[in-house]
Amino acid sequence: MSSKTDHRTPLQLHLLGVFPPTWREMTLAEVCTQVTDGTHDSPKPVDVGGFPLVTGKAIKNREIDFSVTYKISLEDHLRVISRSKSERNDILFANIGNSIGDLVRVQSDIEFSIKNVALFKPDTSLVNPIFLEYYLLSDVVQNFVKGSTKGSAQPFLGLGSLRTFPVAVPSMEEQEWIAGILGVLDDRIRLLRETNTTLESIAQALFKSWFVDFDPVRAKQEGREPESMDADTAALFTGTLEKSELGMLPSGWQVSSVGDVVECVGGGTPNTKNPSFWEPAEFAWTTPKDLSGSQSPVLLKTERMMSASGISNISSGLLPKGTLLLSSRAPIGYLAIAQIRMAINQGYIAMLPGGPVPPLYLLFWCRQNMETIKSRANGSTFMEISKKAFRPIPIVIPPAQILSRYMDVAGALFERLVENERQAQTLMALRDSLMPRLISGHLRLSEAGALIEEAAAKQAAS
Structure with a gap:
């Protein structure tokens, strides 16, 4: 570690003291080709066309939630990206407001602008973007980030503080191994979550078909057999609709509160x-x-x-x-x-x-x-x-028999969803326990690999 200590803050000295002396002491500005931020004003939304404006509240679970953004004009978009154009593998870091410390490594091809968000462009000759993402996510860094904010009504972390933020950099080979090990866990978590999204969508679609659109009833009205349904289940649905306070409902169905x-x-x-x-x-x-x-x-x-x-x-x-x-x-x-x-x-x-x-x-x-x-x-x-x-x-x-039949199908889907979520949370706990030890150099890569294999074996057995 460098012998020059007089220019460094107590935060830098403490944080860098966590890591092995063989790792290089650098700053965020040194491992990135650019550390900047987006607009601080409030561009007006446009009704037609436009480009999403991403703020800290849109950064959730290491993804960009475009549903909570609004769109701005081409003129405003070009003004913002003239200083902060994001590209794949750049890191967006919320540095103003209650979401400080939330971050995402950009993997979307959607063109957007940023507001109250910092932009880091990793220098790939010095740092693996995935390693830098995990480094910034680690508890040792997140705790210092949250402890370094200024302001009370609107907390913020200025670009000056971010640019001088210490980064302990292992060899590129070590970075790739660390990124790979943690990435394997994230991939498994992502697959479980994607499966759960599908399971939930199936159950919701079946609910809408049976209890909102009344597809089985309408099929019978038209002289067709209900689709994707066995004969016993189809027999539970009538072929007629009647008026109710909520509009037309299948005969025999009730409206309650x-x-x-x-x-x-x-x-x-x-x-x-x-x-x-x-x-x-x-x-x-x-x-x-x-x-x-x-x-x-x-x-x-x-x-x-x-x-x-x-x-x-x-x-x-x-x-x-x-x-x-x-x-x-x-x-x-x-x-x-x-x-x-x-x-x-x-x-x-x-x-x-x-x-x-x-x-x-x-x-x-x-x-x-x-x-x-x-x-x-x-x-x-x-x-x-x-x-x-x-x-x-x-x-x-609906009648109790139809409700029971729906629960037979949706209940089985939900049981799978619950088990997948249990496995995802177990893997998240393993990832979160490994991350600070890997990022600080206190866990050998072979030991981390053994822990992952052990977790995978337990998951397969369950």
Whole structure:
């Protein structure tokens, strides 16, 4: 390590002291050909054409969520990219606002501009872009990033601080091995998540076909046999529609209200300054934050735990496994079926299992009717839907046999989805435990490979 220490900040000295002395001491500006940022003003959105403007809130789970961007004119786009044009393998790093530290390595060919986001262009002769991505994601770096921000109302990390940020650089061969090992885990996680997206889409499409579009009924009306359905299942559907308060419904189907077919409860937050409510930490307690980064409609664990005393301080108590959770504010619409017993805070409406309509049906019903749910919300500071406003929402209830047959199919898909999510979270935990040890040079590559093979064997056995 360099003997010149007088010019370095305590942060640089501490961070670089974590790494082996054989690794090169460099700065982010030295390992990148460019460290810059995007626009700080607010270009006006355009209604037709235009280019997406990516902000920190669009960087989620190491991907760019273009659905939360808006489009700006060609003139504004050209002005922004004149100083910060992103290309494949560049790294976007949120450096202003509540998402500081979130990042993504660009892998999209969509042309876009950036705002309140820093842009790093790795010098590939010095640093592997994937290694740099993992380096910036590691806990040792993220902790220092969050501890180095300035400002209170709007935290930020300036370009000056980013350009001098220390980077400990191993040999290119070591970088490629580290990137490869962590990349293998990410590839496996990505495959499981892609499979789950497909499983969820199949179940949602089947829900829409049977319970929204009434495809089997309409097929019979037209003298056709319902598609992709065995004869016993087809026999459960009538061939006629009749008027109802919700429009035309299959004969024999009912209209009810959510509150009449499922028990809906809320939660609370015990005094956070009273340690007896939180220690010993024995029981799961969830807030919508637990679902904010989730890519599956499943809750397997919670960020916080509480004591039995804390549970007794919440009127709804400990809710059973299989409870459907709907975030009721800030924002409305996160959904997950809990796979554990847990208590909830006041940001949820929880739908308990055991009623005539199973939570899985209600999950897809909520997805299909989210705009209706949101239309019942109100509030001045933020929009919220209360249990009182939620319970009267009308819901179509099919005959029990049809509902049971749907659950046979969708339930099997959901069980696979849950198991895939368990495996994904196990792999994520392994990746997150390996990452700081690999990035700091404290774990031999052969040891990391053995741990991955061991995890793969356990996954295959399950």
